[in-house]
Amino acid sequence: MKTVAGTVAILGRPNVGKSTLLNRIVGEKLAIVTPKPQTTRNRILGVYNGERGQIVFVDTPGVHGAKKELNRFMVSEALGIIPDVDAALLLIEAGTDRPGDAEDAILRGLGDASCPVILAINKVDTLKDKAALLPALVHWNERKELRALVPISARTGTNVDRLVGELWALLPEGPPLYGPDTLTDRTERFLASELIREQLFLTLRQEVPYAIAIVVDAWEERASDVVISASIIVERDSQRAIVLGKGGAMIREVGTRARGAISELLQRPAHLKLHVKVQPDWTTSPQALAELGYRA
Ligand SMILES: Nc1nc2c(ncn2[C@@H]2O[C@H](COP(=O)(O)OP(=O)(O)O)[C@@H](O)[C@H]2O)c(=O)[nH]1
Numbered sequence: 001m002k003t004v005a006g007t008v009a010i011l012g013r014p015n016v017g018k019s020t021l022l023n024r025i026v027g028e029k030l031a032i033v034t035p036k037p038q039t040t041r042n043r044i045l046g047v048y049n050g051e052r053g054q055i056v057f058v059d060t061p062g063v064h065g066a067k068k069e070l071n072r073f074m075v076s077e078a079l080g081i082i083p084d085v086d087a088a089l090l091l092i093e094a095g096t097d098r099p100g101d102a103e104d105a106i107l108r109g110l111g112d113a114s115c116p117v118i119l120a121i122n123k124v125d126t127l128k129d130k131a132a133l134l135p136a137l138v139h140w141n142e143r144k145e146l147r148a149l150v151p152i153s154a155r156t157g158t159n160v161d162r163l164v165g166e167l168w169a170l171l172p173e174g175p176p177l178y179g180p181d182t183l184t185d186r187t188e189r190f191l192a193s194e195l196i197r198e199q200l201f202l203t204l205r206q207e208v209p210y211a212i213a214i215v216v217d218a219w220e221e222r223a224s225d226v227v228i229s230a231s232i233i234v235e236r237d238s239q240r241a242i243v244l245g246k247g248g249a250m251i252r253e254v255g256t257r258a259r260g261a262i263s264e265l266l267q268r269p270a271h272l273k274l275h276v277k278v279q280p281d282w283t284t285s286p287q288a289l290a291e292l293g294y295r296a
């Protein structure tokens, strides 16, 4: 049998579970996940090798009304991938009965690119009564551009195999795009910096995580471990104080947790040195954004 290979974008509004789904499908933690919206800032590619061939999934930032420069970059990361993929998964949460602004924008982009799309209705594990899905199914079913509707739970894995199974038919025949050992296009440095950002999102209150970027300053491989120095960039002195915490308690806690996650990722012990630096207006300055990896 001929093999199939292609790219599939995972698109949707913030917080619907796109990154959770990517991790679930590839079986590794490539994308960070938090209960807060707008955690993911860059496209992250995850390679899935299955019975019929290879699917390259692209996790994207959530599509939302964007004002700040950083947010505009995030939305362009998501919508800008559409012309380059073979198919798309539009992810919504159970309970989203009709398309909102985000879904409209995504479906418009997919329509313009004649890109086939499957709707995945996520978080069905939160439904007590599965019949509650029916009104949504009826409404979404009216959208002729949807090739399939699949209720799933990215968290528990329910129906994720079926969802992936629906994708093969949308992809072209061809050899694998990536070698059998390639899991992602992202470097260990990037993944490690994301794990630091994840802990900051999980630990810090409200707005502070949105003002944070991470720069890995040094990465020293030693015989049996790795020493990583990283800067936590914030916009204001007040945010620096919050990240440090009383007597440095907050940053110590973040450092301990991130070190654990990074050691797990790298499959070897990691040591982490964190510094907090203030760089005013990095979220609005195009030049600063580009230097921090948020390049338009
Ligand atoms: N109950 C439930 N929660 C989920 C599911 N998938 C994701 N979540 C949660 O939804 C939140 C946002 O997930 P995330 O993957 O970061 O969403 P993203 O912004 O679309 O990438 C996190 O707290 C996840 O644990 C699911 O299938 N069921």
Ligand SMILES: [Mg+2]
Binding pocket: 018, 019, 020, 031, 032, 039, 040, 060, 061, 062
């Ligand atoms: Mg995400």
